[in-house]
Amino acid sequence: MTTARQVALVTGASSGIGKDAALGLVKAGFDVVGTSRDTSRVTPLEGVTFLDLDVARDDSAAAAVKQVIERFGRIDVLVNNAGVGSIGAAEESSVAQAQTVFDINVFGVLRMVREVLPHMRAQERGRIINLSSVQGFIPAPYMAVYGASKHAIEGYTQSLDHEVREYGIRALLVEPAYTRTGFEANSTQPDLPLEVYAQQRQTFGRIMTAAVEEGDDPAVVAKVIVAAATDPRPKLRYTAGTLAGRASVLRRFAPSGIFDSQIRKMNQLAS
Numbered sequence: 001m002t003t004a005r006q007v008a009l010v011t012g013a014s015s016g017i018g019k020d021a022a023l024g025l026v027k028a029g030f031d032v033v034g035t036s037r038d039t040s041r042v043t044p045l046e047g048v049t050f051l052d053l054d055v056a057r058d059d060s061a062a063a064a065v066k067q068v069i070e071r072f073g074r075i076d077v078l079v080n081n082a083g084v085g086s087i088g089a090a091e092e093s094s095v096a097q098a099q100t101v102f103d104i105n106v107f108g109v110l111r112m113v114r115e116v117l118p119h120m121r122a123q124e125r126g127r128i129i130n131l132s133s134v135q136g137f138i139p140a141p142y143m144a145v146y147g148a149s150k151h152a153i154e155g156y157t158q159s160l161d162h163e164v165r166e167y168g169i170r171a172l173l174v175e176p177a178y179t180r181t182g183f184e185a186n187s188t189q190p191d192l193p194l195e196v197y198a199q200q201r202q203t204f205g206r207i208m209t210a211a212v213e214e215g216d217d218p219a220v221v222a223k224v225i226v227a228a229a230t231d232p233r234p235k236l237r238y239t240a241g242t243l244a245g246r247a248s249v250l251r252r253f254a255p256s257g258i259f260d261s262q263i264r265k266m267n268q269l270a271s
């Protein structure tokens, strides 16, 4: 079957930003496929077809994209939203724990991109929207593994975008700041906690909880994802929300000494 409408695939659409993005894309006129690792537990969303997907598995990524093509005949937009946070000082995560985070946040994106590209190249059109974060372009003390995964996505996406543009495809980044979702609760905690970092980790936890409470509604990020999916002249980077916009300006224009001290101040680190 082939649909005349554009088809968007949103990974991790069971909650948070992915859920609102899926609903936003339905409103924008897309046929939307959302994914979850366990669709039997998902609350149905009007206009969204749900498929099982674990982005950490090659066979699951291949099967999900195959099903989208079999059911809809096309895939115009891939939103790589599925992701997991990771809290703790860099030294407090084992390599195995960091690999698990990267397997979702980085290799999960690579798996999905590799699966959709042959279809997008054959169609000579497509858009890949990768969820980064402000922590993809600024330091993330006490979230170093997560920050590293989002920096990796920034590097990967900007290179990919140059490779696929001549085939009618764009690869774009959406960069939210703190957003009110289950992200913090779903984040991994350090598997090798060290007493030396305990106090600062707790301080960071308090800062993060307060920032998420005052953070953007996921609908703010969803609106930006829809803009990235539909802009006639897309940009490589879309910040989402006021704080993310301010962080991006600070990163680009503040002298390095001022930028460095701002990061320490924001995270209540001893100067």
Ligand SMILES: NC(=O)c1ccc[n+]([C@@H]2O[C@H](COP(=O)([O-])OP(=O)(O)OC[C@H]3O[C@@H](n4cnc5c(N)ncnc54)[C@H](OP(=O)(O)O)[C@@H]3O)[C@@H](O)[C@H]2O)c1
Pocket: 011, 012, 013, 014, 015, 016, 017, 018, 035, 036, 037, 038, 053, 054, 055, 056, 080, 081, 082, 083, 084, 085, 104, 131, 132, 133, 134, 175, 176, 177, 178, 179, 180, 181, 182, 183, 184, 186, 215
């Ligand atoms: N919230 C923030 O403050 C914030 C800020 C910047 C960037 N982001 C980014 O925004 C994206 C969405 O996060 P969120 O805030 O909406 O968090 P969330 O509510 O925890 O949602 C995460 C989603 O990822 C899915 N997921 C997790 N592991 C998966 C896996 N192995 N395979 C497939 N799906 C998986 C989950 O679906 P199932 O459990 O149903 O499988 C869930 O729908 C993430 O990439 C995150 O890094 C969030």
